Amino acid sequence: MTGLKSSADVLFLMLGAAMVFAMHAGFAFLEVGTVRKKNQVNAFVKILTDWAVSTVVYFLIGFPISYGISFLKPASDLMGPNQGYDLVHYFFLLCFAACIPAIISGGIAERAKFWPQVIAGAIFAGLCYPLFESLIWGQNASMLQGFFKSLGGAEFHDYAGSVVVHSIGGWIALPAVLILAPRMGRYVRGKSHPIPVSNIPFLALGSWILAVGWFGFNVMSAGNLEKISGLVAVNSLLAMVGGILAALVAGRNDPGFVHNGALAGLIAVCAGSDIMHPLASLVVGMIASLIFVYGFHLEQEVLKIDDVLGVWPLHGVIGSWGGITAGIFGQKALGGMGGVSFVSQLAGSLSAILFALASGFIVYGILNKTVGIRLSEDEEFAGADLSIHSIGAYPEEHVR
Structure with missing residues (x-):
């Protein structure tokens, strides 16, 4: 029975890892559908390359930093008595770590050099992200979590990564976008000149792939079969639907807002998906979607920050909202499971912002000054496809 349980847990987490891995195709298509045709190949290659590099650096450096488990030992030891559970656990959490460069990719699209971004992604997935992960979920959690508990009476709660993954990725992206400066022609003499998206079906496909994979992201965060929660599944569903409906109204039927609204709801619900009531999740998703619709306008038209996919408001700000909202709607008085503190949730969310901003400005600042x-x-002007990869998304168009 023990062996069967170990095998079931490995299979459970492996299925979750495959679902979250598939989300990276969603990141790719979301970006490809948003950028211009001359930058579509670059989006595909960039996200796949970042995934490959993240896999290696998180295996060798990141996972040992986060959880104190090294894989530099014989294969027989890696299998151990639990059917290699640590290995598939690494695979599952790698999918989270690799989200960081995938999120950043959407913000810096169409004007970033290829190899410097690959280097930056490796640093974030192999070092920066694991350091913060270790303080919230990993081997060093007692240090920071002890502080949050003394401050607010409960540890910081982030069940599936609203803050640890999405907020970190979105707030790291902001320094990159600011240092890169806007794309040519985006703002001329202080006036905004929006650049239209290239392919709504690809954008929609990316959103759908992400939404489906998200149920692996959230539900399989249980870690093993016996801890699986139907509450997490339904909370994720209703938060996503709340995001869609709010974006449909606030975004005036705009397909970009509708499809990103689904993601806004899912990002916000990650932290408290295991403790909130489903109706609270619906509200959380709706508010998150409104944050994105109006936040995107504020970012692009008022602050004039050329964040191509709006990853700062979508992942950064809404990820922070997700962390804070777990401390609101997770309370028993609002139908939640309890065991959370608003003060601790606020402190944890703010600490992630500070950590991410510092990491982003240091890494991109150094790379900008050097390479x-x-x-x-x-x-x-020619586009990243021809400039970097020497081929366009539709090669027959260049045949003479």
């Missing part, structure tokens, strides 16, 4: 992170004007 440079932006394409030349000629390369940007």
Whole structure:
């Protein structure tokens, strides 16, 4: 029976890992559908390359930093008595770590150099993200979580990564976007000139893939079969639907807002999906969607920050909202399971913002001063596809 349980847990987490791995195709299609045709190949190659590099650095450096488990031992020891559970646990959590460069990719699209971004992604997935992960979920959690408990009476609660994954990724992206500066022609003499998306079906496909994979992201965060929660599944569903409906109204039927609204709801519910009431999750998703619709406008048109996919409001701000809202709607008085503190949730969310901003400004600041992170004007005008990969998304168009 013990062996059967171990095998079931390995299979459970392996299925979750496959679902979250598939989400990276969603990141790719969401970006490909948003950027111009001359930058579509770059989006595909960039996200796949970031995934591959993240796999290696998180295996060798990141996972040992986070959980104190090294895989530099014989294969027989890696299997151990639990059917290699640590290995598939690494695979599952790798999918979270690799989200960081995938999130950043959407913000810096169309004007970033290829290899400097690969280097930055490796640093974030192999070092920066694991350091914060270790303080919330991993081997060093007693340090920071002890502080939060003394401050608010409960540890910081982030069941599936609203803060640890999404907020960190979105707030790291902000320094990159600011240092890169806007794309050519995006703002001229202080006036905004929006650049239209290239492919609504690809954008929609990316959103759908992400939404389906998200149920692996959230539900399989239980870690093993006996802890699976139907509450997490339904909370994720209703938060996603709340995000869609709110974006439909606030975004005036705009397909970009509707499809990103689904993601806004899912990002916000990650932290408290195991403790909130389903109706509270619906409200959380609706508010998250409104944050994105109006936050995107504020970012692009008022602050004039050229964040191509709006990853700062979508992942950064809404990820922080998700962390804070677990401390509100997780309370028993509002139908939640309890055991959370608003003060601790606020403190944890703010600590992630500070950590991410510091990491982003340091890494991108150094890369910008040394190797440079932006394409030349000629390369940007020609497009990243031809400038970096020497081929366009539709090669027959270049045949003479």
